[in-house]
Amino acid sequence: MKEFYILKILDLFKGIYKSFGINYEIMRLIIQSKLIIDSRREPNTVNSDREVKDKNYFYNSLIVYAITGLCSAPLIAMDINPIIKMSLYFSFFMIMILSVFISDFSSVILDINDKDIIATKGVDNKTLNAAKITHIFIYISLLSLAICGGGLIISIRYGVKFSLLFLVSIFLIDILMIIVTAIMYFVILKLFSGEKLKDMLNAFQILFLLLFIIGYQFVARAFTFVDLKFIYEPKMWNILIPPMWFGANFNLIKGTEVNIIIKIMSILSLAIPIISIIIYIKLVPSFEYNLQKLNDNTYKNTKIKESISFKISKILCKNQEEKVFFDFVYSVLSKDRDFKTKIYPSLAVGALMPFIMMLSMYDGQGIENYMISIRESSYYLMSYLGVLISQNIITTIKFSNQYEAAWIYDILPIKDKKNIYIGMFKGSIYKLILPIFIVMSIGFIIIFRDNVIIHLTVVFVSIIITSMITFKFNEKKLPFSSEYTNANAASNIVIMLKSMLPVGILALIHFLVSKSMLYTCIYLIVLLLFIKLIWNKVFTIYN
Structure with a gap:
C-alpha cells in the first residue's frame, strides 16, 4: 500500500492518540486508505476519455x-x-x-x-x-x-x-x-x-x-x-x-x-x-x-411547491425539453442536502454582505443621521457583492453524490443538448438566486425606499448576464454529472476572480447612470437587449 509522507509526521504523535484510548495502528490504516482513495478520484465522469491515476x-x-x-x-x-x-x-x-x-x-x-x-x-x-x-x-x-x-x-x-x-x-x-x-x-x-x-x-x-x-x-x-x-x-x-x-x-x-x-x-x-x-x-x-x-431519508411534502414550479417552468421554458430539465434541476436542488450545504452559506453571505458593509460604516453619530446619509448615497450598489458571490452557482450545478447516474444522458432521446443547459440555467436562477435576491431586495427597499426598485431590477438583470458569461467561459458539464471533490472551494474562488471584471464593468456603468432615472431605465433596456442578442450563442455547445 502506498505510503504518504504526512503519515510519517503523524507517527510522531502516536503516543498522544494512544493515551486517549485510540487504536493508532487501525486509525493509521484507515487514514492511509482514505488518502489513496482521494488520490484516485476522477472529478469528471461524463464524456471523459482521460485516465487519471494517483x-x-x-x-x-x-x-x-x-x-x-x-x-x-x-x-x-x-x-x-x-x-x-x-x-x-x-x-x-x-x-x-x-x-x-x-x-x-x-x-x-x-x-x-x-x-x-x-x-x-x-x-x-x-x-x-x-x-x-x-x-x-x-x-x-x-x-x-x-x-x-x-x-x-x-x-x-x-x-x-x-x-x-x-x-x-x-x-x-x-x-x-x-x-x-x-x-x-x-x-x-x-x-x-x-x-x-x-x-x-x-x-x-x-x-x-x-x-x-x-x-x-x-x-x-x-x-x-x-x-x-x-x-x-x-x-x-x-x-x-x-x-x-x-x-x-x-x-x-x-x-x-x-x-x-x-x-x-x-x-x-x-x-x-x-x-x-x-x-x-x-x-x-x-x-x-x-x-x-x-x-432518515424522508422528505417533506413538496406537492404545492412543485406544482407552482411546474407552472413557472411552463412560462419560462419555450419547449418541452427545456421544461423537463428545468423541473429536473429544481427537484434535485430541493432535495440534495449536500448541495445545500455547499452553496447556501455562500448565497446567504452574498445577500447579507452589503448590509454588513453598511453596518461597518456606521460612524456613531446617531442612527437617524446615518440612515439619512445612506439614503442620499449609492450604497445600494453594494448589492453587486451578491452578484459576484453568486457566480459559482452555475458551475456548481454539475456536482452530485449520485454522479454515477449521469449515464442517463447518453440514452435519453435529447434533440438538442442546448436545451439541457438552458433548462439548468433557468432552473438554478429561479430556485437559488431569485429567492435570495428577493430577501436582499426587501432589505434595500426598507433602507432606500421604493425609488431603489429600478436599481435592484438592473442588478438582477446583471446577475443573469454575468451568470451567462460565467457559463460561457468556464468548463461545461451536464447537471449533477461530476463527483464532489475537496478542491471545490478553490475552483469557486477562481470563478469569482474571473467574474470580477464583468461584474466590475456592470457596476461601474450602473454607478455612472444611477444619478438619472432616465439613463438608468435606458441602461436596463440595453441590458435586456444584450441578453436577447447573446442568449443562443452562450448556450450553443459545439462538442
Whole structure:
C-alpha cells in the first residue's frame, strides 16, 4: 500500500492518540486508505476519455489558496501593535478556513458510511472518529499552510519566536474550528431528528459562517484609528473574540502593552482548544450514535411547491425539453442536502454582505443621521457583492453524490443538448438566486425606499448576464454529472476572480447612470437587449 509522507509526521504523535484510548495502528490504516482513495478520484465522469491515476486535485487547489492568502499577508508587515495586526489576520484566516470547512468537509464529519462499513469489522467508535477528524485535519493543515505561506515568510523578519508562535497559532485555530464545529453538530444531532434535523444542519452552517463574518466587524471595532495610527485600548468584551486570543500571544512575546486582559486571552488561546478536544472525545460515542438519524431519508411534502414550479417552468421554458430539465434541476436542488450545504452559506453571505458593509460604516453619530446619509448615497450598489458571490452557482450545478447516474444522458432521446443547459440555467436562477435576491431586495427597499426598485431590477438583470458569461467561459458539464471533490472551494474562488471584471464593468456603468432615472431605465433596456442578442450563442455547445 502506498505510503504518504504526512503519515510519517503523524507517527510522531502516536503516543498522544494512544493515551486517549485510540487504536493508532487501525486509525493509521484507515487514514492511509482514505488518502489513496482521494488520490484516485476522477472529478469528471461524463464524456471523459482521460485516465487519471494517483492525482489528488486538492493539491492543485492549494496554489489558488496560496494566492488568496497573499491578500492578507501585508497585515503582518505593518509596524503597529502586534495584537491589532495579528487579530485582523487571524479573523481573515478563520473565515477562510470555516467557509472551506463547511462547504467541503462537513460532509466528512457527518458521514455515516464509515460506521456502516468499517465499524462492522470490529473498529471501535473512538478509533473510527479519530480517523475521520485526523483525515480532515490533514487537509485543513495543508490548506492552512497554503493560505498562511506568505504570512509565514513575512513573520521571519520578526524572529524565530514570532514565526514559531505564528505556526502554532495556525494549527491551534485549525483544531479549534474543527472540534467546535463538530461539537455544535453534536448538539443539533442530539436535539433534532428526521427532516427537522437536516433543515437545522443547513441553517447552522449558514449561521455559523455569518457569525464569524459579523464577528470580524467587532474585531475591527476593538481598535481605534487616531492621527493615522491604530490604537488598542483593552476592554473586557475582547475576551469573547477568538481571533484576539491568538493575537494576544504576540504581545506577550514582544512585551508590548501586556495587561490582565491580554494574559486572559492568551490563556484562552491554549485552554479552549484543549478543553474542546477533551469534550469532543467524551462525546464521540453519543455523536456516532446520533449520526444514524441522518439515515432518515424522508422528505417533506413538496406537492404545492412543485406544482407552482411546474407552472413557472411552463412560462419560462419555450419547449418541452427545456421544461423537463428545468423541473429536473429544481427537484434535485430541493432535495440534495449536500448541495445545500455547499452553496447556501455562500448565497446567504452574498445577500447579507452589503448590509454588513453598511453596518461597518456606521460612524456613531446617531442612527437617524446615518440612515439619512445612506439614503442620499449609492450604497445600494453594494448589492453587486451578491452578484459576484453568486457566480459559482452555475458551475456548481454539475456536482452530485449520485454522479454515477449521469449515464442517463447518453440514452435519453435529447434533440438538442442546448436545451439541457438552458433548462439548468433557468432552473438554478429561479430556485437559488431569485429567492435570495428577493430577501436582499426587501432589505434595500426598507433602507432606500421604493425609488431603489429600478436599481435592484438592473442588478438582477446583471446577475443573469454575468451568470451567462460565467457559463460561457468556464468548463461545461451536464447537471449533477461530476463527483464532489475537496478542491471545490478553490475552483469557486477562481470563478469569482474571473467574474470580477464583468461584474466590475456592470457596476461601474450602473454607478455612472444611477444619478438619472432616465439613463438608468435606458441602461436596463440595453441590458435586456444584450441578453436577447447573446442568449443562443452562450448556450450553443459545439462538442
